Amino acid sequence: MSGPEKNYDLDNDGFCFLPTIFSKEDSESARSGLWNIINGEYATGRQPERRFWETGDDPRKIIKIDKPHLCNDAVWSLVTNNNFGRALAEATRAKKIQVWHSQVVWKPQSIGNSGNAGWHRDAQYWPFWGEDGLFTAWIALSNVSLSSGPVRFVPGSNHWGALEGLDFFDKDLVGQDKILEKHHGGAEIVSGNLKIGEVSIHSSLTYHSSQANLDKKPRVGMVVHFCTDSAERIVIKGDNEHYLDQLKDPSITPIIYRE
């Protein structure tokens, strides 16, 4: 398994690593804002979109909260940073970058498989988007090494067809590895070992997962889902029919770069 000593090609491999963008101060300030959000303090007075962890829940579970950038100014500043927007535009060769969703994935020291995030590709959760121009930036808000459960990518899996039976919320990575092995035996796995403030980008079609955090300190990732000018909204019916209407509201889905 290799790490980001080597860089990868976003088009061919489905992910890449960016040079450091955020200072330690900005990263730490966003991390402390996220900790307040986790504890139910929303300094801006705005609620996150959804919480998958409530105060009082098991503190060793993965803490995932959707759209924390609404709740705290330091987190908002992180995801709307101009240099960040420019770097994402350069990497994706886009004329426009819009943040349309975000999540904190805070992974405390794991017990057993508590820290596992199953293999998935982000597109499987987004029926309202086409395949082009959709990416995720993963900002490390702690130093992330092999022992802290980094995000792991399968190079080239952005060119695969969809695989059944894989899911972020399924902690049985052993079972899921068998599915990968069956369809794409011997596939390489690359670990996104990042220093605080560093960023990886992956396509919405790239398979990725993460394993246990064996370190005492939490592994903290700010996950920024963004679309470019190539992204196409798909009309769907049902629960998420109007989900992307929020693209019209820059106070929820800020445009962070425009050519």
Ligand SMILES: O=C(O)CCC(=O)C(=O)O
């Ligand atoms: O932070 C993790 O371990 C998983 C993150 C993830 O699934 C993503 O960035 O799309």
